[in-house]
Amino acid sequence: MLDALAGYLGLExxxxxxxxxxxxxxxxxxxxxxxxxxxLPIELTEDVITLATAHPLSDDxxxxxxxxxxxxxxxxxxxxxxxxxxxxxxxAAGLAETHMSEANGxxxxxxxxxxxxxxxxxxxxxxxxxxxxxxxAAVEREASDIHIEPVLDHIQVxxxxxGALQLAERLDKVHQMGLTSRVKILxxxxxxxxxxxxxxxxxxxxxxxxxxxxxxxxxxxxxxSIVLRILDRRELALNFASLGFSAEAESKLRRLISAPNGIxxxxxxxxxxxxxxxxxxLSILNQPESKLFTVEDPIEYHLRGVNQIxxxxxxxxxxxxxxxxxxxxDPDIIMVGEIRDGETAKIAVQAALTGHLVLSTLHTNxxxxxxxxxxxxxxxxFLLGATLRGVLAQRLVRKLCSHCKTPxxxxxxxxxxxxxxxxxxxxxxxxxxxxxYRGRTVIHELLEVTETIREAILKGQPETEIERLSQQxxxxxxxxxxxxxxxxGETSIEELRRTLGHVDI
Numbered sequence: 345m346l347d348a349l350a351g352y353l354g355l356e357x358x359x360x361x362x363x364x365x366x367x368x369x370x371x372x373x374x375x376x377x378x379x380x381x382x383x384l385p386i387e388l389t390e391d392v393i394t395l396a397t398a399h400p401l402s403d404d405x406x407x408x409x410x411x412x413x414x415x416x417x418x419x420x421x422x423x424x425x426x427x428x429x430x431x432x433x434x435x436a437a438g439l440a441e442t443h444m445s446e447a448n449g450x451x452x453x454x455x456x457x458x459x460x461x462x463x464x465x466x467x468x469x470x471x472x473x474x475x476x477x478x479x480x481a482a483v484e485r486e487a488s489d490i491h492i493e494p495v496l497d498h499i500q501v502x503x504x505x506x507g508a509l510q511l512a513e514r515l516d517k518v519h520q521m522g523l524t525s526r527v528k529i530l531x532x533x534x535x536x537x538x539x540x541x542x543x544x545x546x547x548x549x550x551x552x553x554x555x556x557x558x559x560x561x562x563x564x565x566x567x568x569s570i571v572l573r574i575l576d577r578r579e580l581a582l583n584f585a586s587l588g589f590s591a592e593a594e595s596k597l598r599r600l601i602s603a604p605n606g607i608x609x610x611x612x613x614x615x616x617x618x619x620x621x622x623x624x625x626l627s628i629l630n631q632p633e634s635k636l637f638t639v640e641d642p643i644e645y646h647l648r649g650v651n652q653i654x655x656x657x658x659x660x661x662x663x664x665x666x667x668x669x670x671x672x673x674d675p676d677i678i679m680v681g682e683i684r685d686g687e688t689a690k691i692a693v694q695a696a697l698t699g700h701l702v703l704s705t706l707h708t709n710x711x712x713x714x715x716x717x718x719x720x721x722x723x724x725x726f727l728l729g730a731t732l733r734g735v736l737a738q739r740l741v742r743k744l745c746s747h748c749k750t751p752x753x754x755x756x757x758x759x760x761x762x763x764x765x766x767x768x769x770x771x772x773x774x775x776x777x778x779x780x781y782r783g784r785t786v787i788h789e790l791l792e793v794t795e796t797i798r799e800a801i802l803k804g805q806p807e808t809e810i811e812r813l814s815q816q817x818x819x820x821x822x823x824x825x826x827x828x829x830x831x832x833g834e835t836s837i838e839e840l841r842r843t844l845g846h847v848d849i
Contacts, residue, residue, distance in 0.1 A: 346421045349400060358386065358396050358422040361430045373409060375435055381405035384427045392416045398424035411539050462535045466525035474519060475526050479557075479572070481512065483550045485777070488574055492527075494520055494567035506742045506784050507615060510777070524561075524568050531559040538568055543642075546572070558642060575644050582627040587620065588785030588834075596790055597736070601625045601703070606733035607696045609683075611708045617740045617786060618705040619644060622679055625703060626650060629677050637673065639666045640681040655681075663688040671695055680704040686722035693723055696731040710822070711737040711791035712811040715801060729793075729802040738788040739822060739843050741835045742781035748773035749780070754837060756830050765831035769838070785834055787825040787843075792817075823847045 350357050361384065378384065383406055387394035393415040395406050400419050410417035465471065478501060482490045487503035494500075499515040515523070528535045531544030546557040556575040561568045584594040600608055608625075610618040623645060630636055630649050638647070641655045641663075651673075653666050663680060664687040670678055671691075682705050683689045692702045708714045714735045718728055748771040756767050770780020791797070791814050800810050815821070820828075826840040826847065841847055 346398070346423065350421050353400055355400060356420045358420045361386070361396065361422055361426045362433075373412065375431060377405075378409075379428060379431050381409075382424050382427055383409060384422070384430055385409070386420065387418075388413070388415070392418050394418040394420060396420050396422040396427055398422060398427060408539055462521065462525040463529065465522035466529050466535070468522060471519065471522035471526050474515070475523060478512075479548055479555075480550055482572075483555055483574060483576060490570075490572040490574070492523065492570040492572075494564065494569065496566055499523070505777075505779075506781055507740055508742070508779075508781075510779070520567055524570060527559060527570055527572070528561065531557075533559070533561065539563055558644070573644075582624050584621075584624055587617065587624060589788070593788065593790060596792065597625070598628065600734040600790075600792065601629060601701070603701060603733050605696055605699045605701055605731075607692060607702045607704065607731045608733050609704055609706055609714050609735045611706045611711060611714050611735060611737045612739055613707060613709075615740070616738055617784075618738065619681070621736065621738065621786075622703050622705065623647065626677075626679060629701075634676040635674060636677045636679070637670045637675045638679040638681070639663055639670065640679075664691055667691040667695065671698075671700075675700060677701045677703070682706070683718075683721075689718055689721050689723050693727045693731050697727070708737070710807070710811065711735040711789050711819075712807040712814065715810060716807045719804075725801055725804050729798045732793050732798075732801070734793055735791045736788055737791075737822060738786050739826075740784045741787055741826065741829065741839050741843050743783045743785050743834050744768055744770055744836055744839075745773060745776035745780055745782045747775040749833065749836075752837070756827050756837070767830050767837055768833050769836050780836075781839070785829065787822055787829055787840075789819060789822050789825060791819055 346357060349355070373385070382398050384396040385393060386396050393410055393413050395409060395417070397403075397406060397419055398421065400421060403417075403419065406417055406419060478490060478492075482503050485503060485505055487505045488507075489504040491502040491504070491509065492499060493502065494517075498517055499520055501512045501515060502509045503512045504510075525535045527546075528542070528544075530546045530548070533542045533544045541560070541562045543561075544559045546559055547554050548557060549555070558573040558575060560571045560573075563569075584597055585591070589597065610621050612618050626636060626638070626647060630647065636650045638650055638652045639655060640652060643652050643654050646652065653670070655661055655663055655666055663682070663684065667678070667680065667688065668691060678692075678695060678700055680688065680692055680702065683692060692704060696702050706714050706717055708717050712735075714737075715728060715732070719725065749768045750771050752767040752769040754767045756765055772778040772780045776782040793801070794817055796813055796817060797810060800813055811819070822844060823840075826835070826844060829835045830837060830840060837847075
C-alpha cells in the first residue's frame with residue numbers, strides 16, 4: 345500500500361527509521377500528539393521539517409507540526425508500526441518532552457486534542473456568568489465590538505464605542521482557556537484549534553432580546569484574541585435622516601438611487617458606515633415590484649424581502665462568480681458589498697449597461713478618487729462615463745454629549761459668506777461615561793455625475809480636475825460638511841481632526 349501511495353503521490357519511501365529523530369530537539373512537540381498522529385520528525389533544516397507518515401492523505405496534523413516549528417513541510421512514507429517503534433525508543437531515551445514550551449503561551453492539552461477538558465472549562469458556571477456579564481454590559485453601553493485580548497499576565501477587555509476603543513476591565517489569566525472555549529462553543533468553532541484563525545456567529549439573548557454577534561478568533565503570542573462584532577438589529581437605523589444626512593442630502597440620494605440603471609458608489613475607510621448607508625438605500629428600494637439581490641462578505645444584517653448571498657472564496661464563490669449567476673436571476677437592483685478587483689468591477693458595469701441598478705462600496709478617501717480607483721483596476725473611462733450615476737464619500741464622527749458639551753473659544757465658518765459660529769468642546773459626564781461624546785453622525789460629500797462631470801470622465805481628466813469641476817457645481821467636501829456639524833454643535837474640532845486629519849478652521 346505504501347509503495348502504491350508513494351508512486352501515486354510522488355513521495356519518497358523511508359527505509360531505516362532507527363536513527364530518525366535522534367538528532368532533533370523535540371521539546372516543542374508533545375510525544376503523545378506525535379503518536380496519536382502517526383508522525384515522526386526525521387530531518388530538520390533551517391527552512392524545512394521532514395516528517396515520516398503512514399497517512400499522507402490526512403495531513404492536517406503534519407501541517408500543524410510544521411506551523412509550530414515555523415518550517416515548510418516535507419512528507420516521506422514509512423510503515424505505521426516502524427514510526428511507533430521509533431517514537432517509543434525516543435521516549436525511552438528521554439529525548440522527547442510531553443509539554444509545549446511555556447514561552448509560546450499555548451496549553452498542551454489543546455494540541456493533545458483534549459477537547460473534553462475544554463468543554464468542561466467552558467461549561468463551568470463562573471465562565472458562563474462572566475461571558476454573559478461582558479456581553480450584556482457591551483450591549484447596554486451600545487458598543488459595536490467586544491475585544492477580548494490576552495496579554496502577559498491578564499486578559500484585557502476593550503469595547504469599541506462610537507468608533508473609539510475604551511478599556512472595560514482586566515480579567516485574571518486563569519479565565520483565559522474557559523472564556524475562549526465558551527465563545528468557540530457558542531460560535532460552533534473548533535475548540536481544540538488554537539493555531540489558525542476562525543470565524544463564526546452567535547445569537548445570544550440579552551434582556552429577552554436576541555442579539556447577533558460575528559465572532560473572529562486569531563492566534564497571538566499569549567493566546568487567542570477574540571473580537572465579537574455586535575449586530576444589534578434593534579439599533580440599525582434604516583433611514584438617511586437618522587444616520588445624520590440633511591434633508592437636502594437625502595433628497596439628492598433618493599433621486600440618485602431611483603435611477604432605473606447605473607452604478608451608485610459609497611466610499612470611505614473601514615468603519616465609516618458604508619454598508620449601513622447602502623442598507624438604508626435598500627430599505628427605500630425594497631418594493632414588491634422590484635427584485636433585489638445583495639452579494640456580501642459577511643452578511644451583517646438580514647433584510648426581509650431581499651435575496652442576500654454570502655460569498656465563499658474558498659469554494660470559488662467570489663464576488664465575480666456570484667454576480668454572474670445573479671444576472672441570470674432576473675434582478676432589478678443589485679448590491680455588491682465591495683468592488684475589490686477588475687473582474688467584479690467589469691461585471692458590475694455590464695450589469696448597469698444592461699438595465700440594472702448596482703449599488704456598491706469602494707475604499708477610497710474621497711468621492712473623486714473613486715473614479716481613479718476604478719480606472720486603475722481596469723474599467724475604461726467611456727464605460728465609467730456611461731454607467732456611473734453618483735459617488736458618496738462619508739465618514740462617521742462622534743456626536744458631542746448634549747448633557748455636558750461646553751462652548752469653545754474658537755469660531756468656525758461652515759460656508760463662505762455666512763457669519764461665523766461658535767464651536768463646542770467635550771467635557772465628560774456620567775451620561776457619556778466621561779468621554780464627552782455619545783453616538784455618531786455622518787459627514788459626507790456627494791458627487792453627482794452631471795454632463796460636465798461625465799465629459800471630464802470621458803476625456804480621462806484626473807481626480808483633482810473632476811473634484812474642482814464638482815465644487816463649481818455645488819459639491820461640499822468632507823471638511824466643509826464637518827465644519828457645518830461643528831457650527832451646529834453636533835461635534836467638535838478635535839473630533840473632526842481625529843477623523844480627517846488636519847483641517848483649517
